[in-house]
Amino acid sequence: MNANEREEVIQVTDLRRVYGGGFEAVRGITLSVARGELFALLGTNGAGKTSTMELLEGLAPPTGGRVRILGHDPYEERAAVRPRIGVMLQEGGFPSELTVTETVRMWAGCTTGARPTGEALELVGLAHRAGVRVKQLSGGEKRRLDLALALLGRPEILFLDEPTTGLDAEGRMRTWELVRELRAEGTTVLLTTHYLEEAEELADRLAILHEGRIAVSGTPAEVTAAQPSRMSFELPEGYFLGDLPPLRELGVRDHETTGRTVRLRTHELQRTATALLLWAERTHVELRSLDIRSASLEEAFLHIAREARQDTGRTPHDGPRDDRAASTAAGKEAAA
Numbered sequence: 001m002n003a004n005e006r007e008e009v010i011q012v013t014d015l016r017r018v019y020g021g022g023f024e025a026v027r028g029i030t031l032s033v034a035r036g037e038l039f040a041l042l043g044t045n046g047a048g049k050t051s052t053m054e055l056l057e058g059l060a061p062p063t064g065g066r067v068r069i070l071g072h073d074p075y076e077e078r079a080a081v082r083p084r085i086g087v088m089l090q091e092g093g094f095p096s097e098l099t100v101t102e103t104v105r106m107w108a109g110c111t112t113g114a115r116p117t118g119e120a121l122e123l124v125g126l127a128h129r130a131g132v133r134v135k136q137l138s139g140g141e142k143r144r145l146d147l148a149l150a151l152l153g154r155p156e157i158l159f160l161d162e163p164t165t166g167l168d169a170e171g172r173m174r175t176w177e178l179v180r181e182l183r184a185e186g187t188t189v190l191l192t193t194h195y196l197e198e199a200e201e202l203a204d205r206l207a208i209l210h211e212g213r214i215a216v217s218g219t220p221a222e223v224t225a226a227q228p229s230r231m232s233f234e235l236p237e238g239y240f241l242g243d244l245p246p247l248r249e250l251g252v253r254d255h256e257t258t259g260r261t262v263r264l265r266t267h268e269l270q271r272t273a274t275a276l277l278l279w280a281e282r283t284h285v286e287l288r289s290l291d292i293r294s295a296s297l298e299e300a301f302l303h304i305a306r307e308a309r310q311d312t313g314r315t316p317h318d319g320p321r322d323d324r325a326a327s328t329a330a331g332k333e334a335a336a
């Protein structure tokens with residue numbers, strides 16, 4: 001293979017998952033992840049992140065579509081895929097009477113070419129808890145044990161389902177550092193998380209899921225670029241909105257006022273901010289409580305969540321406006 005060529009180790013095409021009761025949790029997801037890349041799956045609660053991860057991990061067969069992990073079907077060709085991947089599920093579940101060391105040894109017994117137990121515990125910062133029974137570990141320590149087990153077989157692809165949930169700030173930083181090191185060594189990582197700063201810190205690319213579909217995807221910079229920046233300030237005493245330069249002409253997309261506070265959203269932050277600050281200087285007034293912030297991943301996420309809330313307000317008969325698959329789901333709902 002050409003050195004510049006992207007080796008796609010995760011390929012997902014039009015993936016679908018329908019649960020027993022007929023609920024469509026994954027509704028046509030297409031994505032690919034290159035070797036050595038860190039891809040983050042974000043989404044509102046119930047968006048379908050875990051349902052998607054489980055299909056990629058080969059824990060269940062898809063209802064429709066295609067998954068290839070390292071060129072294999074992870075469900076049909078489990079024996080070929082399993083030794084090359086590491087999986088950290090959302091909820092581990094170990095025999096609670098075993099000690100940390102015994103748990104790792106037990107797991108190592110089922111893993112080809114396992115790391116030494118001490119090394120695995122060292123990696124996740126659990127070496128000092130080696131002799132402690134699993135039931136005595138804190139929630140965060142159990143997450144770290146989960147991670148140690150996922151790393152035991154030196155996987156080529158690491159699936160991490162909410163790896164830092166329940167960790168304190170130091171534990172989270174430590175996990176981020178470890179994930180960065182693994183990536184630097186060439187490990188491909190697929191991560192789900194509710195911490196947007198985690199995705200912003202770690203991800204090369206990401207997708208935000210909503211109701212089983214990818215609502216937006218790209219690099220963190222691409223995803224945030226589509227969102228407006230925000231600016232807010234207090235109107236000086238004796239001044240009104242109409243005294244400001246015409247906001248539309250400054251690139252302002254929309255604005256609202258509460259009392260004397262003006263909040264606006266703009267795609268041209270520099271132009272808007274410069275014009276308003278120059279106006280304040282010319283007018284010899286101070287824009288108090290001035291706050292200017294560029295768009296963030298949080299903004300993109302909240303935008304999607306807001307749209308989701310508005311959608312929830314619709315009746316099934318209204319149906320989503322422009323999506324055939326979603327109309328089918330709404331139709332099912334209406335029929336139920």
Ligand SMILES: Nc1ncnc2c1ncn2[C@@H]1O[C@H](COP(=O)(O)OP(=O)(O)OP(=O)(O)O)[C@@H](O)[C@H]1O
Pocket residue numbers: 019020021023025043044045046047048049050051052
């Ligand atoms: N076994 C199941 N049977 C029926 N529905 C299920 C099942 N498992 C999950 N679901 C539903 O599928 C949808 C997606 O769930 P999933 O756990 O994949 O979402 P998620 O994005 O991982 O959510 P969270 O962020 O809350 O962990 C939810 O509406 C959930 O209730």
